[in-house]
Amino acid sequence: MIFSRGVYIVLFSFIFFTTKAQQWSASFEQLGSKLPTPNTYRTGSGAPGEAYWQQKVDYKIKVSIDDEKQVLTGTETITYHNNSPDVLTYLWVQLDQNVRKEGNIKDVTNITGIAPKMSTKNIVQELGAYDYDGGFKIGEIETTAGENLDYFINRTMMRINLPTPLKPGENFEFKMSWSYNLYDRMIINGRGGYEYFPEDKNYAYTVAQWYPRLCVYDDYEGWQNKQFIGDGEFALEFGDFDVEITVPADHIVSATGELQNATQVLSAEQQKRWTLAKKTFDKPVIIASQEEAEAREKNKSSETKSWHFKAQNVRDFAFATSRKYIWEAQAVKLPPNTVMAMSVYPKEANPLWANEATKAVKNALEVYSSRTFDYPYPVAIAVNAANQGMEYPMICFNGSRPNKNGKYSQRHVSDLVDVVVHEVGHNYFPMIVNTDERMYGWMDEGLNTFLELETKRERYPTLDTIWGSPKSMTVYHIRFDQWLDAPMTNPDITNFSDYSDYGQASAAMNVLRNVIMGKELFDMAFKTYANLWKFKRPKPADFFRVMEDASATDLDWFWKGWFFKTTPVDVAIENVKWYRLRDDNFQPKQKYGILPKYFSLTETPDIFYWDFLSRVDDEKIKADFKGKNFYDITFKNVGGLVSPLVLQFTFDDNTTASETIPAEIWRYSESEVTKVFYFNKVLKSVQLDPFDKTGDINTRNNVFKLN
Ligand SMILES: [Zn+2]
8 A cells, every 4th residue: 555645744743743752662563583483383373283293101000108118119111102203212201209319409409598597397498408318219120021221310300212213103112110208298398298197197198290200202392301390390291091009908099090990999888979979969979988087097907909090191190098088079060071079188177178178179170161171081189188289180189277176267268269279270271281381380370370260250259369360460569579580481490489470370361351352252262272282282382372363362562561571560640631622611610620721623724635625524523522521641651561551430420431442552652652532521530440450560650630
């Protein structure tokens, strides 16, 4: 299209007239090279490409727990399926327990200091001075034919050199044996381990990162090479698991997958209750009661039993075992599946858990499924474990217990709902939408915190629904601004922070849904992302691209501001000028603090018509604007992050009107803009972001009162 020169003059004068000093900090520049170039594995639309592939790893494991010495011993057969187009000459295996080996990188690089007063527990944790022999003790590593494999251990990873190169489409099967000392979570922070109950001298084991498991090999960076140093979580391949867990005969075992040998490990009565639970949709059915658990606590069995579980298409396997466990289950319809929602807990968690836990599992499954995809697994289990919140496929470990006398308050309920909904929610992100937690914590924690908040808004409206909202990020900017890291920073650097990995991305999803895109469009795009990438491995660019592609919304400016930077939203209403037409004969009331200025409407001079012979109707336009109140409002971007303007106007008859201006209003100038609004009524005040939807960290400059 070609413009005549006259149009340029008018356009320029328009821009000059309506903006102040040009400020350009590239907020609206496209992400461009910040995102990887699309290819046949990952497309420009954010969908998996036609050549997308991922490896598959199947595990057949036998594991036993020594309840006297708290030692875990296992053997496994791993089948590695090379679905990549590449020939592999070695495999990398994750040895996560080595993060607690003597001299490990986590403790050696921990920043420490002496405080005037330190608790004994504190100094031991600070200095890593545990009386604990940690780390994997590796036994045989051999082919299924019994030939030893050549390997090298680099801290938390082990390279296995393949006897012959593994070609695309080929499988490699090998065996390993190992053991390690389980650790006391009361003193050593970690995601698995045990809790000791001194009153009845029993243990509850929550077992995780417990078997040597394959590192990810993908199209993005080949073998995962970021060591486990404690904060950054896990990157894993999908596969099928067949696991036999040998424990004291009076233990209740809860695990990823479906129990295969109920007739061998459950009593006839328990099996009957399980059959009933599968048909009971309105409340949990107790499979193992508190009374029975208390009897088991006292009469400790010296026999053992093996519980056999199978799980298909999962990226990990975890389990919990104790003679203290109470177990309840309820069926939940999630068409086309019926899922068993379950809770497993010691008596110390009652009656809070009996009243709330399975309900929370069910609520999470229903709300998350409605926003993503139908939950595909047969079970979802919440296990109670002191001071914990950790997720695995189908099973999660959750803190929150009532007071010692069993009494509990709304705060206890809130804590339970927070942790159970969150950890069950992790089934969707990252257990099914399989993101790399070590590199991008926000992709599971942030999106999950967002859906946790949505679940609470839908199912628990009386509980606190602040965390994860835009408003909840204010305190980080006010108190810790210089220490914040952008969500795109990896979790070992952010220290897995509430801001970077959890809150900021959740707040961003809220702003997108409630201000920028609207609920319908956002939900459609978010669902598209979840469905495109379920059982696959998306990267940040894939998420960013799908959200734009599925909604016809260019959000590059938004991702840059909310995910690549820590600049906050703080928009101020700098000034409001009131105008009326000069020939209005308007009589301002005495009470008005600010009086109108006057301006005139002239007839359009011929020069502005260029070649057009037709003319606008000057008199009609003048008549249309007669009697109107014009407000020339100046907005200042104090915080730096460009933001939509959510405005509420209050008139002198106390009626209100709202308007949302997209963030693109800042595209000419990112520091200050003016815009004219006009009304029949006289404006009393104007307020920015009255319902805390945009994340504006300073609301003191959000209101401008005219009278
Ligand atoms: Zn989480």
